[in-house]
C-alpha cells in the first residue's frame with residue numbers, strides 16, 4: 373500500500389527523511405482492526421517524528437500520521453482515536469504512562485490502511501466529510517481538551533491563543549468563539565492574523581504585542597517564542613494551558629510571576645476517546661467545521677510537509693490516499 377514513512381530520521385533536515393512509497397499492509401493483532409483510510413491529516417508531530425523526536429531507530433521504518441477517518445471492516449464510517457492505551461488500561465487514556473500515539477510505536481495513518489484497537493474507533497457523523505473528520509483526532513481534540521477540560525474559561529471570559537495559523541490554534545479559535553469567549557490571537561504574520569479574525573477571533577495581535585488588558589486564560593502551543601508573553605498576558609489567578617512547544621521547550625520559568633500572581637500553569641495532551649466523540653457531535657450540532665488549508669493526494673504529501681515546515685499554513689493539511 374502507499375504510505376508516507378520514515379526509514380532514517382534526520383534531526384536537521386526532516387524533509388530529507390520523508391519517504392513516500394509502498395509499505396506492507398497492516399496485519400492487525402487480536403482485538404485490532406484495519407481501517408480503510410479515506411482521509412488523514414498532517415500534524416506538527418509528523419515533522420517531529422521525521423527529526424527522530426520520540427521515535428528511536430529501533431522502531432523504524434515507521435509510517436507517519438496520527439489522524440485518520442475511513443471505513444471499518446464492516447463498512448461503517450469511523451474516526452480513529454489516536455491515543456493507544458496499554459492492554460488492560462481503564463479510564464482516561466491520556467493518563468496511561470504507557471500510552472502512545474499512532475506512528476510512535478504502531479504504524480501510523482498516512483497510508484491507505486491503518487490498524488488500530490477496535491475500541492479506538494468513534495462513529496463518524498454523516499454530516500462531516502472524511503476530510504473534516506480526519507482533522508479531529510489530534511489538533512481539534514487537543515484544542516477541545518485545552519479549552520473545555522483544562523482552561524476553566526467560562527462564556528464571557530477572554531482567552532488568548534498563541535500562533536493563530538497552527539492546526540491546534542485554528543481549532544481553538546473556532547471552539548472558543550462557539551463557546552462564547554472573547555477570543556484574542558497572536559501570529560507572526562499579519563495575513564494569518566486577518567485569517568484568524570475571519571475565522572472567529574475578535575482581535576489579532578502581532579506576536580509579543582502588548583494587549584489592551586489581561587486575559588483569563590492562554591492556550592499555548594508555540595513554546596519558548598511566546599511563553600513569556602503568555603505569562604505576562606494573564607490576569608492574577610489566570611490559567612495558562614500548554615500542550616506544545618514548537619519553537620523550543622525550555623523557556624525561562626518566570627517563577628516569581630507565577631507565584632506572585634498565583635497563575636495556574638496546566639499541561640494538556642490530546643484527549644480521551646469520549647471527548648473525541650463529544651467533539652464530533654459538537655461539530656454536528658453547531659455546524660462548526662475544521663479550517664482546511666489544502667487537501668492533497670497522499671502521493672503529493674511532500675508538498676504538505678514542506679508547507680508545514682515553512683510555517684506557511686492556516687489550518688489543517690489533509691491527505692487522501
Ligand SMILES: NC(=O)c1ccc[n+]([C@@H]2O[C@H](COP(=O)([O-])OP(=O)(O)OC[C@H]3O[C@@H](n4cnc5c(N)ncnc54)[C@H](OP(=O)(O)O)[C@@H]3O)[C@@H](O)[C@H]2O)c1
Nearest residue numbers: 416535536537538539540559560597616617618619641642
Ligand atoms: N500535547 C499534545 O497532545 C499535542 C497535540 C497536538 C499538537 N501538539 C503540539 O503543539 C504544537 C502545534 O502543533 P500543530 O500541529 O498545531 O502545529 P502547526 O500547525 O505547525 O502550528 C504551529 C504554529 O505555531 C506558531 N508559531 C509562532 N511562533 C513560532 C515559532 N517561532 N516557530 C514555529 N512556530 C511558531 C505558528 O503560528 P503563526 O505563524 O500564526 O504565528 C504555527 O502556525 C506542536 O509543537 C505539536 O507537537 C501537542
